[in-house]
Amino acid sequence: MNPFRLVRPRSLADAHAVLGADPRGTTIRAGGVDLMDRWKEGIDRPATVLDLRTAAAAEDARALASLSATATSLAVGALVTLDALAETPLPAAFAAVRAAAGQAANPAIRRQATAGGNLLQRPRCWYFRHPDLACLKKGGSRCLAAEGNNRYNAVLGGGPSYIVHPSSLATALVAFDGHAVVQASPGRPKEIPLGEFFVGPTERLDAETVLRPGEILLGVRVSAPAGARSAYDAVRERRLYDWPLVEAAVRLRVEAATLRDVRVVLGQVAPIPWRAREAEAVLEGRRPTPERLAEAARAAFEGARPLSDNHGKIAVGRGLVRRLLHQVTGVPLPA
Amino acid sequence: MTETDGRTLAPWRGALRVVGAPIDRIDGPAKVSGRARYTTHVTPPGLLHAAVARSKVAAGTVRALDLSGAERLPGVRAVLAVAVPGQKIRFAGQDLAAVAATTPEIARAAVARIEVVVEPTPHVVTLDGAMADGAPRVHEDPVQARRTEGDDPTEVRGGGRVTGNVRPLPAFEHGDPDRAFARAAHVHEAVYETPVVLHSALEPHALTVAWDGDDAMTVWASTQSIFSVRDEMASIFGLSPERVTVICEHMGGGFGAKFGASAPGSRMGFIAGTLARKAGAPVRLALDRRAEQEVTGNRPSSRQRVRVAADGRGRVVALEVVSHGTAGVGTGAGVGRNAAHLYEKIPHRRVRAHDVFTHAGPGTAMRAPGHPQGAFALELALDELAAKIGADPLDLRIAHDRHPVRRREYELGRARFRWDDRRARARAARAAGARVRTGAGVAASIWGDFGRAKAARVTVAIERDGSVHVRNGVQDIGGGIATVLAAVVAEVLGRPVERVHVRYGASTLGRSVGSGGSQTTSSVAPAARVAAERARRALLEAVAEATGTPPGAVTLEAGGTVRVGPRRLSFEDACRLLDDDGIEAVGQRGPTRSDAPYPFPGGGRPQIGGVQFAAVEVDTWTGEVRCTHLTAVHDCGRVMNAKAAESQVAGGIMMGLGFALSEQRQVDPVHGRVLNADLERYKLPGFGELPEIDVHFVPVETDANETGSLGIGEPATIPTAAAVACAVFDALGVPVRTLPITPDRVLAALRDGRAEAAP
Secondary structure: OOOOEEEOOOOHHHHHHHHHHOOOOEEEEOOOHHHHHHHHOOOOOOOEEEEHHHHOOOHHHHHHHOEEEEOOEEEEEOOOEHHHHHHOOOOHHHHHHHHHHHHOOOHHHHHHOEHHHHHHOOOOOHHHHOOOOOOHHHOOOOOHHHHOOOOOOOOOOOOOOOOOOOOHHHHHHOOOEEEEEEEOOOOOOEEEEHHHHEOOOOOOOOOOEOOOOOOEEEEEEEEOOOOOEEEEEEEOOOOOOOOOOEEEEEEEEEEOOEEEEEEEEEEOOOOOOEEOHHHHHHHOOOOOOHHHHHHHHHHHOOOOOOOOOOOHHHHHHHHHHHHHHHHHHOOOOOO | OOOOOOOOOOOOOOOOOOOOOOOOOOOHHHHHHOOOOOHHHOOOOOOEEEEEEEOOOOOEEEEEEEOHHHHOOOOEEEEEEOOOOOOEEOOOOOEEEEEEEOOHHHHHHHHHOOEEEEEEOOOOOOHHHHHOOOOOOOOOOOOOOOOOOOOOOOOOOOOOOOEOOEEEOOOEEEOOHHHHHHHOOEEEEEEEEEOOEOOOOOOOOEEEEEEOOOOOEEEEEOOOOHHHHHHHHHHHHOOOHHHEEEEOOOOOOOOOOOOOOOEOOEOHHHHHHHHHHHHOOOEEEEOOHHHHHHHOOOEOOEEEEEEEEEOOOOOEEEEEEEEEEOEOOEOOOOOOOHHHHHOOOOOEEEEEEEEEOOOOOOOOOOOOOOHHHHHHHHHHHHHHHHHHHOOOHHHHHHHHOOOHHHHHHHHHHHHHHOHHHHHHHHHHHHHOOOOEEEEEEEEEOOEEOOOOOOOOOEEEEEOOOOOEEEEOOOOOOOOOHHHHHHHHHHHHHOOOHHHEEEEOOEHHHOOOOOOOOOOHHHHHHHHHHHHHHHHHHHHHHHHHHHHOOOHHHEEEOOOOOEEEOOEEEOHHHHHHOOOOOOEEEEEOOOOOOOOOOOEOOOOOOEEEOOEEEEEEEEEOOOOOEEEEEEEEEEOOEOOOOHHHHHHHHHHHHHHHHHHHHOOOOOEOOOOOOEOOOOOOOOOOOOHHHOOEEEEEEOOOOOOOOOOOEOOOOOOOOOOHHHHHHHHHHHHHOOOOOEOOOOHHHHHHHHHHHHHHHOO
16 A cells, blocks of 8 residues: 545535545545555555545535435435445335445444445456556556456456446446436535446446546436336355355336336346346237246347356346246246 | 383274264363464564565566565565566466565555556466467476475376376276276267365464574464474474474364465465564464455365266176366376275276366465265266166266275265155156156265374373373364363373363474374374373372382272272372372384275275265256255264364365365466455355264274274365265256356256256
8 A cells, every 4th residue: 555645624615625636636535445455455545535524514514414215216325335225214216226335245344334335446356456467457457357256257248348337236236227416516406317427448448337526426416207116136156255246236117017117137147237138028018927937037148248257147137037037927837 | 101102002002082073172161261272373572573574466477576665664574586587477466575564554555556467368267278379388388386385295296297287196097997998898988077165164264483693593383283294394494393483272273274384376385484584573374255265275276087887787897987177287186096996896987187287376285185086086987877777876886896894885875865755745746757856966075094103292191280281283274183282181191171181283292193094093192192192101100109008909990080009099099199290101103003994095094984874955947956864974083082083074065065165265267366265255054054064983993003093184084075966966967067066057058958958
């Protein structure tokens, strides 16, 4: 770790003043979980660390630490911990969000880690994280996973980098319509649709969202149609405290025995939370028969292009989506 | 010193008062309260911190080293070139240079300023690559096998001539396998693979060296063998071993990677000792997790071609295992004793194993060297043959095993585990094509009693205040030997365990053994009993003399009361009759006296058995495997501490579950770097993997030593992964022949199985 300056702002305005002075040299710290990992490995070398948590009590920062919900809307402040998100009773529509937060990491990390930090964490790709290897996202000339050991890398939407987006919470949130609430300077924040917030390596290599230096993520707001339900689940090589091999979130509602407003999102398979639109199309406006659900699960990975070591994700992911569709639609799972 | 001599002391018979009961470990409160001092908690005045510059390339030649950048950094007190120009680099992580500085941060910053020019040469890190024609040679010169106290001491040494990167290990052959295979009615043949896995002790390798003048030093080390650290440091620095004091009060795991002053892939003792001498101050060298996972040893991989054949009456008649595995730049990629000696009623058996050198960190002993790999391939192949000939796997095993205790363990396990029910349920779910399947599997362990005579000198002292003290230089690596010493002495002297004070973990406390080969308890506990019996006798003689009673009329009763003719004295009152020196008695273990109830191959020592039954649940949609229940039926002679023994077996099972389901070292084929040198993508099992565990011990009375205790550390982990793999085969009807059994492999096996079944 390098020597650094720690700043503890007393308000958002304070925080913006510090950020504005040196946007590129300032790193925002919330829970600090991923930041500490990157810092210790020398991937980040922040000159100034801005601890957002000390601003949270101020009047202008109220949104940062608040969690509120109605039957059809959910607002998550960037400083809300994963544990709070998992343990707070939320309307049924947002079950996927609770489940994703509750399955992430381990209890100790969930009590420390924040929603904002989780959405903005950097990729876990072992080439990106290796202190001695210069991958494409760290200024190298090519993606080392593409020609190397890519067991955990992307099967969908990859190239020129094949990272997968690390945030399980993002996978769940993208199953809803919503916005990231971002503030570039004191005053009215801007709202960026979640579908545009996360960006892949063709658009950016230095980050996985559109957030720019100097901007603060205040939180996320999502909504669900009345009567919607959702679910999230993951397949892991280790049952607890493990990054998923594949994860998925599904949101839909059932109207007159047919499926409506279906959204299927895959995680850990692409550089962004991946909308499986082919699967959605199979289900939208149709009756949820076991055959239909199986067909949708197959369609979810339509167009997947595995690398040398990760083709296994496709079959695992199809099985997961199929099981999850049964659970969320209420179609009984076979024994 | 006559009837209590280790050579003639009769083994314990029948029930005992303390020994064998569930006893709380004496180091427990210190550990759970945080009071326990581990190696890196020891901070001598003026302590400096070392860091090591390591090779970033897997193969090459060192051309130049420039240490000046490090030397100029304020806070740096000593800089050392470990590599020299012209030296070959054979794996990423190899030592290049080292520094000692006033803080760990400065030491790391200094290492970053060391410039080493390494001219890279082609490297090879995969088994296939290393065996290919024209592969880069890892070793140009003949290779000396490195052996530690973690290895089976009875294993045949040596190896054949190296061809390319392949070095044959001593072969085993019994009968005429070729002829038997040619005549057999049924032959099963398949290839089984296990990955390189890492010891991953929670406490990384660490060593602190403080010189005391020019000819003496104190070393604090996280080690499985205090005396091997002592002897190696003495040898490196030309000191008398007596002038080297080694201390290991508590340690956080070793599993085979912590013998000697150096880690298998890093000259830690040399580096810390030399830096300390140069700087004139104590130096601590503690590895970070990345180095720990990359250079401190590993369990070699294996690719085993197994052939097993049965005759028309369901008897297994031939078995052959041809294995290739890589221990990186090191040796020892064998497959243990399982195929050679577990099923002795298979008349024709052959095992041929090979080391395949690759440009990766060296393998070393890891909890039952070779055995978990060998067990996995052997037992799964046997089950595949059983399925072909319609035999029950458990019956087949019992029918081919000569060990009477293991045969009994199979039968006990059959009932405790409800084998027949579980197999029937698995069969039904399989036949119905159920989404979620269950399965049951069984596998066995073979290990030997490697307890050694005269290897440990234990002192038992009784003071005038009635206090009892035990001293020995053994390290307690977590198995609980310190508690066993307290229990053994408490037993002999009729004292409560908590009244016996044990000092251990320092070379000044009397010679002892390294904790490898499951030999600690059976080497040290008997010496403690011998010493305690001598102390008891001396106490009674002293009381007799002080009270003018004939020696035969003074006896020690249960509870520690001393009977002097018609009078009874409390233990404390009796001790007040001692002179100021109290009593001090030294004991050593006698030679192994018996190989009953059944000999280890080669004879002269008992064979330790043990069987494990695993139940699994498999989701055939997602490929997720969960081990739901594990029944472990083991033997280790006379159990010394029921609680610690059960815990030891549970730990071995968890370690085996990691090998079965989640652990594998991942190496980048292009750069030769370990990609998961952490505890994040290197997936140790956690609480989510914990099955219901049922541990049962079959008591075995053996005359092997004065306590009748045998080892359990390694047998506890040998059969686990094999049993799980067999259970997965039972659940699916198709085998997963590669460890770890990850979700993608399960689905691939199902897909391949369907393809095979299709017309």
